[in-house]
Amino acid sequence: MPTTYTNPRFPFRRPPELDGKGGSARVVIVGAGLVGLTLALDLARHGIPSIVLDDDDTVSFGSRAICFAKRSLEIYDRLGLGQRLLDKGITWKVGKVFFGSSLAYEFDLLPEQGHRMPAFVNLQQYYLEEWLVDACTETGVVDLRWLSRVVSIEPRAECVRLGVETPEGTYVLEAEWVAACDGARSTVRKSLGLSFVGNVFRDRFLIADVVLKTEVPFPNERWFWFDPPFHPGQSVLLHKQPDGVWRIDFQLGWEADPDEEKRPERVVPRIRTMLGKDVAFDLEWVSVYTFRCRRLERFRHGRIFFVGDSAHQVSPFGARGGNGGIQDADNLAWKLAAVLKQIAPEGLLDSYDAERIPAADLNILHSTRATDFITPKTAAARAYRDAVLLLAREHAFARRMVNSGRLSLPHTYANSPLSTPDEEAWVGGPAPGAPCIDAPLTDGFLLNRLGNEPVLLHFGGTAPPALPGVRVVTVPADGVVATRYAASVGTAYLIRPDQHVAARFQAPTMDRLIVALERLWARGNVEAEREAA
Amino acid sequence: MLDTAPKLADPDAVFVTLVRAHHDLSPEESRRLDAALVLLLANHVGDAVVLEQAIELARRAVRAPTGATEDQGTPP
Numbered sequence: 368m369p370t371t372y373t374n375p376r377f378p379f380r381r382p383p384e385l386d387g388k389g390g391s392a393r394v395v396i397v398g399a400g401l402v403g404l405t406l407a408l409d410l411a412r413h414g415i416p417s418i419v420l421d422d423d424d425t426v427s428f429g430s431r432a433i434c435f436a437k438r439s440l441e442i443y444d445r446l447g448l449g450q451r452l453l454d455k456g457i458t459w460k461v462g463k464v465f466f467g468s469s470l471a472y473e474f475d476l477l478p479e480q481g482h483r484m485p486a487f488v489n490l491q492q493y494y495l496e497e498w499l500v501d502a503c504t505e506t507g508v509v510d511l512r513w514l515s516r517v518v519s520i521e522p523r524a525e526c527v528r529l530g531v532e533t534p535e536g537t538y539v540l541e542a543e544w545v546a547a548c549d550g551a552r553s554t555v556r557k558s559l560g561l562s563f564v565g566n567v568f569r570d571r572f573l574i575a576d577v578v579l580k581t582e583v584p585f586p587n588e589r590w591f592w593f594d595p596p597f598h599p600g601q602s603v604l605l606h607k608q609p610d611g612v613w614r615i616d617f618q619l620g621w622e623a624d625p626d627e628e629k630r631p632e633r634v635v636p637r638i639r640t641m642l643g644k645d646v647a648f649d650l651e652w653v654s655v656y657t658f659r660c661r662r663l664e665r666f667r668h669g670r671i672f673f674v675g676d677s678a679h680q681v682s683p684f685g686a687r688g689g690n691g692g693i694q695d696a697d698n699l700a701w702k703l704a705a706v707l708k709q710i711a712p713e714g715l716l717d718s719y720d721a722e723r724i725p726a727a728d729l730n731i732l733h734s735t736r737a738t739d740f741i742t743p744k745t746a747a748a749r750a751y752r753d754a755v756l757l758l759a760r761e762h763a764f765a766r767r768m769v770n771s772g773r774l775s776l777p778h779t780y781a782n783s784p785l786s787t788p789d790e791e792a793w794v795g796g797p798a799p800g801a802p803c804i805d806a807p808l809t810d811g812f813l814l815n816r817l818g819n820e821p822v823l824l825h826f827g828g829t830a831p832p833a834l835p836g837v838r839v840v841t842v843p844a845d846g847v848v849a850t851r852y853a854a855s856v857g858t859a860y861l862i863r864p865d866q867h868v869a870a871r872f873q874a875p876t877m878d879r880l881i882v883a884l885e886r887l888w889a890r891g892n893v894e895a896e897r898e899a900a
Numbered sequence: 901m902l903d904t905a906p907k908l909a910d911p912d913a914v915f916v917t918l919v920r921a922h923h924d925l926s927p928e929e930s931r932r933l934d935a936a937l938v939l940l941l942a943n944h945v946g947d948a949v950v951l952e953q954a955i956e957l958a959r960r961a962v963r964a965p966t967g968a969t970e971d972q973g974t975p976p
Contacts, residue, residue, distance in 0.1 A: 465973030539949035583976035592973060605975065613976070641975050736912050739919070746929045751915065764906040768915050875909040 368649050371578060371610040372493060374425040377500070379514040384531075384538035391585040392418045392510075393707055395529060397543035397555050399423075401432060401492055402675030402692040403548030404499035408446050409700030411506035412819055413427050413864075415707055418540065419509060420531060422516035426496035430576045430652045432689030433489050433606055433614055434589075437477065438777035438802060439693045440484040441814055445866065448486065448498055457490035457607050462589040464771050466756040468596055480867055481847050482805040483812035487589075487774070489608050490688070519543070520558050520671075525668050544703060545671045548696075553677035559668065565661020566735065568682060570742040573617040576652035577638055578610070583646060589772035593727055593741075595758055596900035597641040602741050604684075604771070612651055615641070616683075618741065624653040643812040658682035660731045660736060667720050679727040684737040684772030687730040694778060695723050699862035701819065705888060710836070715889035718785050740770035777802040780867060787861075787870035787883040796853030796871065801853055803866045806848035813848055815841050819864045821887060823880070827856035832877045834884055837861070902953035 383389035394410060396403045398722035399421035435443075435452060443449050463896050465473040476486035505510035519530035520539070528542040547555035556563060590605045592598070601618035607612055617637060619628055627633060634653050642648065662679035666672060675692030699719050705711040743749035780786065780800035787799055797804050803824075806813045817824070820838055825831045827844035842848050844856040852860060852871075859875040860868055861883050868885035885891065908914050918943050921937075922930045 455904070468973055502975070579976070585976035590973065595973065597975070602915060643975075646976065722949075733912075736916060741916070745919070745922055745930075746927060747925070747934075748919040751918055754961070755915065757964065758958075760964065761957070761961065762904050764904060764908070764911070767906050767908070767911040770912055770915070773912070 368651070369429065370649060371612055371651060372491065374428060374493065375497060375500075377424050377511070377513040379424065379534055381535055382510075382512060382514070382515075382533070382538065384540065385533070385536050390539065391526070391543075392416075393543045394418070395420065395527075395540060395544070396546045397529075398547070398549035398553075398677075399500070399511060399513070400548060400550060400675075401428060401496055401499070401689055402696050403546070404496060404503060404732075405442075405446070406546055406548060406696040407509045407511075408499055408503050408506070409696060409819075410704060411508050412446060413701060413704035414508070415704045416508035419511050419820075420505070420515045420517055420529075421511075421513055424513040424829055426493045426500065428493070429654065430574050430614055431492040432686075433491060433608055434686035434690075434774075435488045435490060435693075436497070436686060436690045436775040436777075437482070437484050437486050438775070439690045440488055441695055441802075441805070442697045443495075444484060444814065445817075446502070447818055448495075448502060451498055452488050452490060452495070453484075455494060455609055456490035457609055458485045458488055458585050458609075459587040459589060459841070460486035461586070462591065462771075462774070464769050465590070465595060466759070467538065467591045467594055469760060471756050472766045476552075476774060481807040483551060483814060484805065484875070487686070489606055492606055500530040500759060517549075517554060520555055522559075522669055522671060525806065528718055536547050541729060543670065543707075546674050546675045546699065546703075548674045548675050548692075551675070551676040551680050556663065556673060556677055559671070561663055561668070563661055563680075563733070565659055567657060567659045567740050568742060569621040569744075570657070570738075570836060571619040571621060571623045571625060571628070572658070573619055573623075573634065573637070574654045574656060575615045575617065575634055575638060575650065576608070577613050577615065577648040578612060579642075580647040581645065582791055587625060592601065592630050593752075597642075598637070602771070603641065619655070623655070628655050628745060629653050633823070660738075662724075662727050665720055666695075666723055666727075667716060671721060672716075674699060674777065678723075679731065680872075681730050681734040682738040683734075684741060684789075685730070685734050686772070686775045687734050688729070690775040691727065691730045692725065695867075697865050705864075710886040711845045713767075715785075715815055718889060720784065722778075722783050722785075723781040725781075729778065730775075733797050737770045737772045757846070783889050785863070785889060787879075787886055789871065790879075791798070791873045793853055793871070793873075796851070797860075797868045799868050799870055801868050803860075803862060803868060804851045806840060806842075806851045808848060811844065814866060816842075817862055817866050821864060821869075821884065822862040824852070824860040824862055826852065826854040826858040829857065831859060831875065832880065834880055837884065837886055861887065902950045902957070904957070 394417040396419045422508040460477045521528040529540045592603045604616040674695045755768045861870040869887040
């Protein structure tokens with residue numbers, strides 16, 4: 368059915384293991400999807416080679432992740448793919464929510480200027496995966512193995528033994544570290560017998576992608592309807608994608624028959640009722656989904672990490688699935704690289720759980736609330752929901768309760784073991800654990816100056832003290848950048864390799880910076896040692 | 901004077917709290933719970949004029965005709 372995109376086919380290449388060579392790897396990534404490829408590329412940018420195993424021979428098929436949030440775009444910009452996303456994708460920041468046929472609520476996700484990346488870019492997942500495959504290949508250190516299915520997994524003290532099945536035979540790989548990026552139906556998770564529990568929402572949604580053959584004047588915005596005249600009693604979500612493709616989500620209700628609803632004879636009239644008789648279109652993709660929210664109890668199991676949907680699953684309202692998985696990869700890559708390069712002890716890897724489990728919980732909380740708002744479970748819930756929508760036309764307080772999905776925001780790692788709590792009083796600026804805020808500089812944007820190694824972001828002219836393994840970036844102590852960081856002359860932020868804030872000081876001293884840097888790398892309890900000395 | 905400015909730090913959480921209060925109630929109990937809630941909050945407000953203003957705005961919201969705004973949400 369898809370007419371705008373043809374999936375590439377990647378050839379199987381006979382690995383050395385089938386001829387009695389190789390057999391070990393420092394990092395094995397299971398699953399060459401969006402998250403697995405992102406992790407492989409991030410590791411490669413840190414100089415860490417990996418083997419990526421995938422049971423298929425192509426990128427994702429059909430309508431999957433489409434909304435890439437600002438933080439994801441900033442991560443891809445760091446990895447070298449940001450401009451490609453901007454060039455091909457549909458940039459948007461305004462969302463409108465309608466009740467019946469009137470506007471209930473409108474939001475602007477990025478009202479201020481001076482950021483390299485917009486609030487959101489819509490792009491079909493397969494494009495991004497294809498670019499990731501190209502970028503991974505170009506690094507020369509990512510060994511992408513298609514048509515290679517993991518059939519067994521055996522955790523040992525010193526390694527993980529993986530059984531791999533290929534068209535030309537099976538072999539064993541011993542991996543120092545394994546990242547399970549094999550999605551919601553993760554075979555790694557199943558073979559370890561880990562429970563994956565949570566809520567199933569008793570509702571069904573039809574995902575229809577259409578290619579419009581008639582020119583339509585429509586803004587680059589996210590539109591959501593509660594109870595529209597063209598689909599009474601249910602909700603509808605509309606997103607614009609590249610190639611003239613429009614993604615429409617129709618709420619169907621729990622009683623709907625998924626097989627029946629997928630038939631073009633059912634789908635086409637639904638879309639025609641929505642778009643009107645004068646708009647000609649082709650069906651690009653149709654599927655029917657039920658949503659669930661759940662997560663693993665822990666994401667790190669010894670030498671095995673669960674990353675993305677294999678670790679947690681959310682409903683799509685809020686675009687928190689793909690974006691959450693990308694942030695997982697961003698969080699794990701620099702830590703794994705630092706341990707493999709012996710910059711940091713293995714204990715650093717425990718912070719993956721400490722940081723990404725609260726992030727997953729927040730994503731689950733928001734997507735559960737949104738799904739409960741969209742699909743009220745009781746008559747009372749429906750009455751409250753409808754009352755909110757009615758009041759929202761006139762009252763700002765009610766508008767803030769309208770929930771068609773709270774859209775993905777970068778997670779702040781509050782209380783992270785890697786953060787140094789503020790000792791001085793701060794008004795504004797990113798707190799320890801928060802992602803850095805972009806700002807315009809005379810020669811580009813701040814985030815592009817930060818890279819993927821620890822940085823001391825220093826405001827003003829005086830040369831700061833040199834720290835081992837930390838690059839200094841000096842910016843002006845006035846203007847937009849200083850305002851966004853609540854900075855004056857001498858202020859310094861210690862930035863992690865994933866561009867989150869580790870510590871910040873209005874009056875930095877060598878002692879305090881060293882303690883903060885040791886904490887960033889999880890190198891023991893430095894303060895206690897100092898006190899003891 | 902009724903104050904309709906947004907005051908809640910976490911509106912989504914308040915919405916969930918209200919809905920959850922009804923989860924194991926019959927339809928009749930549900931209506932009584934809402935009535936009891938309104939009476940408790942009316943007493944807390946302690947101002948009959950404010951209550952009358954709130955009633956007027958609430959009635960206006962539920963009886964308002966649909967399709968009254970400029971942006972009608974017509975799809976492409």
